[in-house]
Amino acid sequence: MVPTTYYIALSAILFSIGIVGVLTRRNAIVIFLCIELMLNAANLAFVAFARQLGSIDGQVIVFFVMTVAAAEAAVGLAIIIAVFRHRQTINADDLRLLRW
């Protein structure tokens, strides 16, 4: 039997890999993929805690996280398409109009 801590540790590692991706990659779509990775790390923690507590609530929350991820992906990708039409690029380093 694997203790809950191991699952949470795996979740932490996955989340950090997502952070590294968001910080180092410049392709906006890949940044989005890394955000999905971080959301899934959170999902793993929720499911592990649901099992630990013997309560179904954690799994219900995963359902909500998935809906938010779907809505975020739809709107975010629409924004990426709009940006690409304007600028012919989705390189995050080239989009510096709002950058300080």
Next chain:
Amino acid sequence: MGFALFFILAGLIILSAVGVVLNRHPVRSAMCLVATLFLLAVLFIFLDADFVAALQVVVYAGAIMVVFLFVIMLLNLSDDAPAPPQQSRRFSALVGASLFVLGLLYLLRQAGLLLPGPGMGTAVPQGFGSIEMVGLRLFTHYLLQFEITGLLMLGGVVGAVVLAKRKVG
């Protein structure tokens, strides 16, 4: 689930997650993420979350990733341009993330014995993680949140269509 199986699965998950970050081509990154999602679904099954595992495969790996792949192919992106000297940023991201992981793992080590609840070893109620149990909870206790989620989806759909259909210039 035995330790060996868990470590094999965890290793594969971390490997494919690293693949998402390191692959130069966005399509390969997306396929690595699909692999990660599938492997996570396997972990979910071991955690008695059958319905969530099915959702993970059907909704996440099926629907959401298809949208990503569709946009990648629509924009016909080539590989990331060869990087200008950015070693410092990469280095600081790596150092920051490893410190973050180490801090989290340390915290977990400290908190690991304090976790509440019956724990992994105990048996779960009959039908734990089934559609019936999740659905019952979702449509009674979380009904308001469920309705708000519907609003969120509606807003997302309208927003996506408005943004993607807008005329340029």
